[in-house]
Amino acid sequence: MLNTPGVPRTRIRIKAPPKRQHAPESEDSWQTLATAITQIHQKNASVLSYEELYRIAYNMVMRKKGSQLYNGVREVVELHLKDVAENEIKPAFGILSTSSSSASRTSNDMPGASSSMSDGNSSFLKVMKKVWEDHTMSMRMIKDVLSYGDKWFVEYARVPPTYEMGLALFRDTIARSPQHPIQAHIQKVMLEQIARERKGESIDRSTLKAVTNMLLSLPDDKSNDSVYVVDFEKAFLQTSSEFYKIESQMLISQCDAPQYMKKVEKRLNEEQERTQHYLSKDTEERIRKIVEEELIANHIRALIEMEGSGLTSMISENRIEDINRMYKLFSRVPSGLKEMREAIASQIKDMGHEINRSVDPSTLRSKEDKEDEKGSTLNNSSAIAMKWVEDLLQLKEKFDNVLEKALAKDKSFQTGFNEAFELFINSNPRSPEFISLFIDENLKKGLKGKTEAEVDAVLDKTITLFRFIKDKDVFERYYKQHLAKRLLWGRSVSDDAERGMITKLKVECGYQFTTKLEGMFNDMRISADTMVAFKEYLDVSQVQRPQVEMSVNVLSAAFWPMNVSSSPPCNFPEILTQSCQTFEKFYFGRHSGRRLTWQPNMGTADVRAQFKAKRHELNVSTYGMVVLLLFNDLAEGECLTMTDIESHTGIQMADLKRTLQSLACAKYKILVKEPKSRDVNPDDKFYFNADFTCPLARIKIQQIASRVETDSERRVTQDKVDEERKHQTEAAIVRIMKDRKRMDHNNLIAEVTKQLTPRFVPSPAMIKKRLEALIDREYLSRDEQDRKTYEYQA
Structure with a gap:
């Protein structure tokens, strides 16, 4: 605006030009769109102008003709789909049963379909694939044309967008056509194709995948599921259940357990692969549960108990791979592992009780009746303890191997196994004694064929059996008895091995459990120092040196298992009595107020014996020495009865019997017994065996070896x-x-x-x-x- 000086301002108004009225839309605008949609369906879209069609649709929406446009498109598409159903899909039916029962045929009907019919059904699916692909391509193009309407009209009118409307039309006009049994035929043909594949035939997976995607893309109008779930999956799962129920019954009657399980694995893999290739991934879990239910859960007991090939046979024959296969399959069903765990635990108990029966006194007595004169008295030897523990260790090793290699170290199985072992081990009242005897045998000197490392490995395994013992105090009593003999008789393989075993026991039971055992070792150490002092005492004192060189172990009553309230009866020879008195004088001079009780049942002696052939040095028990010295006063050919020996020595009958057995009935017969037998009776006669020969100069006469108690x-x-x-x-x-x-x-x-x-x-x-x-x-x-x-x- 220009201003002239001195001239009043004047407001000038400029009016906007009047709006031009749009020319009336030609009545054939819609026809243009309808024709274009038809051209799209006929795949002639290349002749169309997208901009022109878009403008027409845009103008109709702007002129509030959106409803006419939307409904018009719907009618054109619906008419087209009806035409497709009639002229493309219906001819592809082939041999078509219009009966509604076609949709409910079981999988047992499917394998009987003819090859030609199967080929026709495959062609039908290809037609469905083509129709679906054509429709979705057309709807995408139509959607692009109507994109403005989808943006503004659809939201306002609260109707599905163009593409979704097309899906609903395809569902209602094609997939669930009221005029043609397309729905039933799709289901029937897909199920038949799957049945063929289950029989091992080849099928067109890509076509099935396309049809599956079609059904998945179509929403069900009455639920949140897809048409795939409602129209196909339910029938698929039902027929699959019937198929596998029949197949499982056939397989369980024809196959052994390993063969059956391999076929189950194959079916599970097939169904997984099937869902991955051409069915919905959501179907995988559902079909898997059906296969697991029909092929596994319903036959758990049958597989476990199958004669000659079930779980018992697998374990007996150590078929690790088959046990692992059963474990993996049974882990798929709720009660599978529980049943398997209980079955194995039951087998452990049965095998364990059988081991117990093998050392039962009644069983052993029947075996002894068959032993000849040279045989060992099994019931009173450590052989039964060794056999029992070795059998247990083998059993434990067997099931540890099963647990590790076949059962993935499953904690629940390990607990079940341990409970089973604990049950049958504690059902044998001798188990604490047997385990202690086994350890005793492995810690003795002269153990053949094993290094210290190997012995330590065996003892580690033995500790696993020790853990199962409830009465550990009973074990402790036996262990103290056996340890005492090893220490006092010098039979330990080494102090390190002994202390190593005590350390293992301390780890298991705490320091209180091993306090007395460690006290026994301490006594042995102090005794060694005492004997050094005793020798010095003999060297410097005026006391007469004993005629017998003596080594004394002074034991604390609180630590050792012997009864120290009284000395076991034994009449020492005069020569030994003098030596004992000399030591007592020395000891009481150093320790006033103490009391010594001699324990001849725990001592050993080296005796020189002159035979006709040569002289031998015999290492015997103290009782053995006392008995042998009696024969010094006998002329050649004279004898003593067991009653005579008892009256001279004062040794208790049970101890005397064992002593005479070791001298007259064992490997080295220093005495000759009449009559010849392993049993010793009061009237039996004993002679000194002057004709005894042996290449060894020093002979160790074993005092009855560690044995099972009566x-x-x-x-x-x-x-x-x-x-x-x-x-x-x-x-x-x-x-x-x-x-x-x-x-x-x-x-x-x-x-x-x-x-x-x-x-x-x-x-x-x-x-x-x-x-x-x-x-x-x-x-x-x-x-x-x-x-x-x-x-x-x-």
Whole structure:
């Protein structure tokens, strides 16, 4: 605007030009679009102008003709699809059964379809694939033309976008056509193709994949699922279940367990591959569950118990691969591993009880009846203990191997195995003694064929068996007895090996368990120092030097298993009595107030014996020495009966019997017994065997080797253990009550059991008796208001 000086301002208004009225849209605009859509369906889209068609659709939406446009497109597409169904799909049916039952045929009908029909069905699927691809391509082009309407009209009118509308039309007009049984035929043909493939025939997977994608792309109008799930998958799963039910029954009757499992693996892999190649991935889990249910879950017991090839046979024959296959298959179903675990545990128990029966006294007695005079008395030798433990170690190694290589070190299986081993090991009342004897044999000198490293490896395995023993205090008593003999008789393979074993036991049970064992070693060390001092004493003192060179081990009564309250009866020869008196004088001079009790049952002696051929040095027990010295006073050809020997020596009959057996019935017969037999009776006669010969100058006469206790001896041992348990139980009760001051009965029982379980498992009745004893001795009292509550009396 220009301003002239001195001239008033004038507001000038410029009017916008009037809007031009659009020329009326030609009535044939829609026809142009309809014709274009038809051209698209006929694949003549190249002659069309996208910009022109888009403008026409745009103008119709702008002129509020969107509804006419949307419905018009719908009608054109629907008419086209009906024409396709009639003229393209229907002729591809081939031999078509219009019966509604065609959709519900089972997989047992499918294999009977003729080859020509199968080929026709394959062609039908190819037609469906082509029709679907043509339709989706056309709808994408139509969608592009109507993109403006999809952007503005569809949201306003709340109708599906063009492409989705096309999918719904395809579903309702083709896939679920009310005029033609296309739906049933698609299902029937797809199922037949799958049945053919299950029979091992080749099929067109790519076409099946395309049809599957078609069904997956079509939404179901009554649910959130796809047409694939509603129209095909349900029927597929049902027919598959029927197929595998029949196949499993056939296979279980024709195959052994390994063959059956291999076929199951094959079917599982096939179904997985099938879903990956041409079915929905979501179907994989559903079909897998059906195969697992029909082929595995329904036949668990049959596979486990199958005669000659089931789980028992697999384990017996060590078929690791088959056991692993069963484990993997059974892990797929809920109760599979539980059934398998229980079956293996049951087999462990059966095999373990069989091992126990092999060393049962009644079984052994029947075997002994068949032994000749030279045979060993199996029931009283360490052979049964060795055999029992070795059999157990082999069994444990066998199932450890199964656990590691076939069962993936499954913790639940390991727990089940351990419970089974614990059950049958503790069902053998001799198990603590047997394991101790086994360790004893492996820690002795002269063990042939094994290095220290190999012995240590065996002992490591033995510790695994030791863990299963509930009555560890019983084991401790036997171990102390056997260790005492090894130490006192100089039979240990080495101190390092002995201490190594004690360390293993300490790791398992704690330092309290091995305190006495370590005390035994300490006594041996102190005894060695004492003997050095004794020799110095003899050198410097005026006392007469003993005629017998003697080595004495001074043992603490608290550590060693022998009964030190009295000396075992034995009449020492005068020459030995003098030596003992000399040592006592030396010892009491250094340790006033102490008492020595001689234990001849635990000693050894070196005796020089002159035979006709040559002189030999015999290493025998102290009892053996006392017996042999009796024959010094006999003329050649004279004899002594067992009764005579007992009266002269004072040795108890049981010990004397074992001593005479070692001298007259073992490998080296220093004495000759009449009559000849392994049994020793009071009237048997014994002669000095002057004709004895042996290439060895020094001979070790084994005092009856580590052996299994007799029933009476075991009862004595158990009585001693029971007595110790009383004291241990009372001590535990007092410790707990001193700390808690007041506890109810149930909690006290539980706490005492917990504390004592590392050594033994006390029964509630036993604990109750010890509680009563402590109440009587006024260590505890009952609460006057609550008789089930105990109070500690300081």
